[in-house]
Amino acid sequence: MRTLLCLVDCTEEQREAVRHAAPGLSVVFGRKAELEEPEYREAEIIFGWDANVKNVALQEGTKLRWVQSASSGIDSLPLELLEARGLMLTDASGVHARSVSETAAAMMLGLARGIAAGVRNQQTGVWESPNTLAEMNGGTVAIVGAGEIGREVARIARAFDMRVVAVRRSGGAMPEADAVYDPSRLDDALREADYVVNILPLTQETHHLFHAERFAVMKRSAYFINVGRGATVRTEDLVEALEQGVIAGAGLDVFEQEPLPAGHPLWAMPNVIITPHNAGGLTVRNAERLVRLFVSNLAAYLSDDTAGIRNVVDYKKKY
Numbered sequence: 001m002r003t004l005l006c007l008v009d010c011t012e013e014q015r016e017a018v019r020h021a022a023p024g025l026s027v028v029f030g031r032k033a034e035l036e037e038p039e040y041r042e043a044e045i046i047f048g049w050d051a052n053v054k055n056v057a058l059q060e061g062t063k064l065r066w067v068q069s070a071s072s073g074i075d076s077l078p079l080e081l082l083e084a085r086g087l088m089l090t091d092a093s094g095v096h097a098r099s100v101s102e103t104a105a106a107m108m109l110g111l112a113r114g115i116a117a118g119v120r121n122q123q124t125g126v127w128e129s130p131n132t133l134a135e136m137n138g139g140t141v142a143i144v145g146a147g148e149i150g151r152e153v154a155r156i157a158r159a160f161d162m163r164v165v166a167v168r169r170s171g172g173a174m175p176e177a178d179a180v181y182d183p184s185r186l187d188d189a190l191r192e193a194d195y196v197v198n199i200l201p202l203t204q205e206t207h208h209l210f211h212a213e214r215f216a217v218m219k220r221s222a223y224f225i226n227v228g229r230g231a232t233v234r235t236e237d238l239v240e241a242l243e244q245g246v247i248a249g250a251g252l253d254v255f256e257q258e259p260l261p262a263g264h265p266l267w268a269m270p271n272v273i274i275t276p277h278n279a280g281g282l283t284v285r286n287a288e289r290l291v292r293l294f295v296s297n298l299a300a301y302l303s304d305d306t307a308g309i310r311n312v313v314d315y316k317k318k319y
Contacts, residue, residue: 001025002024104197112223117271150168151174191218202229
């Protein structure tokens with residue numbers, strides 16, 4: 001019998017939705033500690049990921065045909081092995097757009113309005129106000145990597161009467177933006193921006209895309225927000241830019257090395273907000289959206305409607 005292996009934590013209602021979308025399939029729910037190797041070898045479809053997917057299900061002689069990732073970012077997966085096996089991989093692009101965009105907006109506000117400094121001072125009982133504070137309204141935000149998350153950031157920015165510049169690989173139109181630039185005009189976008197929001201995936205082209213020269217292009221009053229991938233930024237260059245006042249501050253959810261090591265200079269910087277790579281965490285609503293995406297893709301997969309399957313990863317593009 002064809003088998004679907006679900007490694008994602010689901011409510012009973014969500015499990016029933018998956019079962020309903022999988023008539024004729026054996027549906028197995030569980031986590032790594034609860035499952036045996038034969039269950040991985042027999043799975044045609046896997047929803048989620050753990051080490052045994054690579055170590056068992058991706059090996060020769062197994063029945064795997066499709067993996068639905070629970071994450072939007074798939075750079076940590078063995079893409080070459082997946083491609084070599086001829087497997088379809090779909091990601092969770094769009095699922096986390098609301099939660100990630102809310103984190104980006106919170107960081108922008110927290111830095112502009114002095115909330116980050118206020119929280120630090122609260123811990124030590126210090127009454128101190130910055131000489132000047134920024135306002136988001138009337139400012140310009142450059143959204144670098146303007147996909148689904150970028151569109152949500154743009155929508156929020158518009159509510160603050162901000163000008164939105166989107167940097168997109170396609171350079172194609174984006175209704176939520178005032179201007180759209182292709183990557184060749186990244187520096188132009190950085191020069192204009194009061195806030196730079198990096199939402200780029202990690203690829204060969206984006207690795208260390210943000211480095212000393214890029215930070216030097218930005219306004220000294222600008223804030224850099226990273227909710228994309230840590231390795232798109234050369235960390236030592238960002239630290240130097242913050243220490244030397246090349247940029248005003250940063251909001252960081254992702255890092256080249258995770259967890260960020262204790263004692264790292266970023267921890268102590270008063271103009272930096274740090275969150276532990278949880279912007280896209282599996283909130284209740286994210287979980288609902290993820291299961292809806294999978295159920296929709298599952299229905300298309302089982303009816304051989306390849307055009308109806310969303311978020312198929314292009315192995316050449318790495319996203």
